[in-house]
Amino acid sequence: MQTFTDAYRFRHVLLALTSKQLKAQYRSMSLGFFWALLNPLVMITVLSVVFIWFFGQGAEHPARVVVALIPYNFFTYCLTGCATSITNNSSLVKKVWFPRQILPLSIIVTNIVHLGIQSVLVVAVLVAFPTPGHILGLQLLWLVPLLALLLGLCVGIGLLSAALTVVFRDTQYIIQSTLTVLFWMSPVLYDSGGRFAGPGRPGWVEPLYYLNPLAGLLDSFRRVLFWGASPTPLALGLATLGTLAFGALGIRVFFRHEPDFADYVK
Amino acid sequence: MTLAIRLRDVSKSFRLRHRSPFLARELLRAVMQRPTRVEVFWALRHVSFEIRAGEAVGVIGHNGAGKSTLLSLVARTARPTEGELEVNGRVAAMLELGAGFHPDLTGYENIFLNGMLLGLSRREVAARLESIAAYADLGEFLDTPIHTYSTGMRARLGFAVVAHVDPDIIILDEVLGVGDAAFQDKCRATLTRFRAAGTTMFLVSHQPSNVRALCERVLWLDQGRLVADGPTEDVLARYREASQQLATRTAAARPAAGQSGTTPGS
Ligand SMILES: Nc1ncnc2c1ncn2[C@@H]1O[C@H](COP(=O)(O)OP(=O)(O)O)[C@@H](O)[C@H]1O
Ligand SMILES: [Mg+2]
Numbered sequence A: 001m002q003t004f005t006d007a008y009r010f011r012h013v014l015l016a017l018t019s020k021q022l023k024a025q026y027r028s029m030s031l032g033f034f035w036a037l038l039n040p041l042v043m044i045t046v047l048s049v050v051f052i053w054f055f056g057q058g059a060e061h062p063a064r065v066v067v068a069l070i071p072y073n074f075f076t077y078c079l080t081g082c083a084t085s086i087t088n089n090s091s092l093v094k095k096v097w098f099p100r101q102i103l104p105l106s107i108i109v110t111n112i113v114h115l116g117i118q119s120v121l122v123v124a125v126l127v128a129f130p131t132p133g134h135i136l137g138l139q140l141l142w143l144v145p146l147l148a149l150l151l152g153l154c155v156g157i158g159l160l161s162a163a164l165t166v167v168f169r170d171t172q173y174i175i176q177s178t179l180t181v182l183f184w185m186s187p188v189l190y191d192s193g194g195r196f197a198g199p200g201r202p203g204w205v206e207p208l209y210y211l212n213p214l215a216g217l218l219d220s221f222r223r224v225l226f227w228g229a230s231p232t233p234l235a236l237g238l239a240t241l242g243t244l245a246f247g248a249l250g251i252r253v254f255f256r257h258e259p260d261f262a263d264y265v266k
Numbered sequence B: 001m002t003l004a005i006r007l008r009d010v011s012k013s014f015r016l017r018h019r020s021p022f023l024a025r026e027l028l029r030a031v032m033q034r035p036t037r038v039e040v041f042w043a044l045r046h047v048s049f050e051i052r053a054g055e056a057v058g059v060i061g062h063n064g065a066g067k068s069t070l071l072s073l074v075a076r077t078a079r080p081t082e083g084e085l086e087v088n089g090r091v092a093a094m095l096e097l098g099a100g101f102h103p104d105l106t107g108y109e110n111i112f113l114n115g116m117l118l119g120l121s122r123r124e125v126a127a128r129l130e131s132i133a134a135y136a137d138l139g140e141f142l143d144t145p146i147h148t149y150s151t152g153m154r155a156r157l158g159f160a161v162v163a164h165v166d167p168d169i170i171i172l173d174e175v176l177g178v179g180d181a182a183f184q185d186k187c188r189a190t191l192t193r194f195r196a197a198g199t200t201m202f203l204v205s206h207q208p209s210n211v212r213a214l215c216e217r218v219l220w221l222d223q224g225r226l227v228a229d230g231p232t233e234d235v236l237a238r239y240r241e242a243s244q245q246l247a248t249r250t251a252a253a254r255p256a257a258g259q260s261g262t263t264p265g266s
Helices: A002-009 A011-027 A034-054 A061-083 A087-095 A102-128 A138-167 A171-185 A205-209 A213-225 A233-264 B023-031 B067-074 B107-117 B122-136 B139-143 B151-162 B181-196 B208-214 B232-256
Strands: B003-016 B039-052 B056-060 B082-087 B091-094 B169-173 B200-204 B217-222 B225-231
Touching: A002 A011, A011 A102, A011 B107, A034 A061, A034 A102, A061 A102, A061 A138, A061 A171, A061 A213, A087 A233, A102 A138, A138 A171, A138 A213, A138 A233, A171 B023, A205 A233, A213 A233, B003 B067, B003 B200, B039 B067, B039 B082, B039 B200, B039 B217, B039 B225, B056 B067, B056 B208, B056 B232, B067 B082, B067 B091, B067 B169, B067 B200, B091 B151, B107 B122, B107 B139, B107 B151, B122 B151, B151 B181, B181 B200, B181 B208, B200 B208, B208 B232, B217 B232, B225 B232
Parallel strands: B056 B200, B056 B217, B091 B169, B169 B200
Antiparallel strands: B003 B039, B003 B082, B217 B225
């Protein structure tokens, strides 16, 4: 509890660090906030060209990918940013006391701003490209718990990776390789919906797949935003459990080692 | 009289690792039940003392004696490995020149960051901004990023912020004695004013003149142990004597190494 009131007392520091990061990322580029859109825009262009023209996918494919790609990007930016958030501020951590969770949290807040900007793009793509379902509907309310789960997952894994990076030098490399695997283990470029049914597919494959909480979350985002439907209970249920587990683990590991961070950083 | 700082049998150890740990290897060793051996270095051993509110206490000792470690425990950037530590009141610590400054931010932005890290709210910093700027007396340099500042300029800015936070306890680690003579006088005047106002002071300084001018009591650390705790003049005299003896012994050891001796009789 103390940890949360501490963080609240230092909220001004959190905001200052966040605005510093946003400024550092955008100041040098005259494109300004447009930069946040550039990466996903390039991705969408490539997707349209490659998948629609070369692979003969339907015109709805960019929309199908974008609704999962943007949350996936949010996750990876949070994870890689949080991982180095303590070690990149070693002089601060060594010489000044403040609630250390401020550092990873400011990375997450920075990325929430990016996500806000990029959601404009999601809307644009959903308008510009056809989708199979009626998107405007009550199922959009699912976005509230879905975004909360995504945020919880990012906070949990962010705190965990920040603490591990302080102690273990190779954490960053492990994260990089894990992310490569995770990209293909999660439904970003493909739609996992309905692929688990059918002859020759044992029943345990689907729950196993959704043990990756990101898989369940991205699948649910796509169900809501692309198919205009509610998330499947299995995907959403396991994603919730996974988020709670990672959240608890991250908070536990981080706050257990937080008072000793200064002894480790260089 | 209320207690500001109390240490009871406090020890602090650091793990010395010859190789920095890798997560992959540690996990493997954990699985194979072969824990890594770590060498432990005790930087502080069984240190006990109490400082009453309003006291001004200096810490002396050779390099590596554990002075900075002791101050970092009181400032909360590190925690004791053993023993009990109690600190009552708002602490403003300057454990290093320019601690809590971000090189890319301007002087003004750093005043905000530093002030908020020392526990002020944004509004409180804003209210004191003019006074802080006047104290630092850096003119238009306050608008430039502080990586362009000299050491003395950084000291000015850092001290200007600390001088404006009204702490109950002020902790300084070898930050006096930087900057020009006029600024040093200003620092000393400020600290004297703090003392008169009842602020507890806990500081490390290599200049006996500073210790004498500011502290009524001195702690002498040697190899992590508290070897003396008493009135300033007494402890300084004993320290000087011990240092001279050490110098004499070192000088006496030289002829034995084969050189012609000009050793004073011992
Ligand atoms: N993070 C650390 N890891 C390992 N050893 C450390 C660390 N910090 C300090 N030490 C060791 O602890 C001892 C005391 O250091 P310090 O308190 O900085 O001495 P002083 O300030 O009196 O010169 C030194 O021998 C130093 O090498
Ligand atoms: Mg020192």
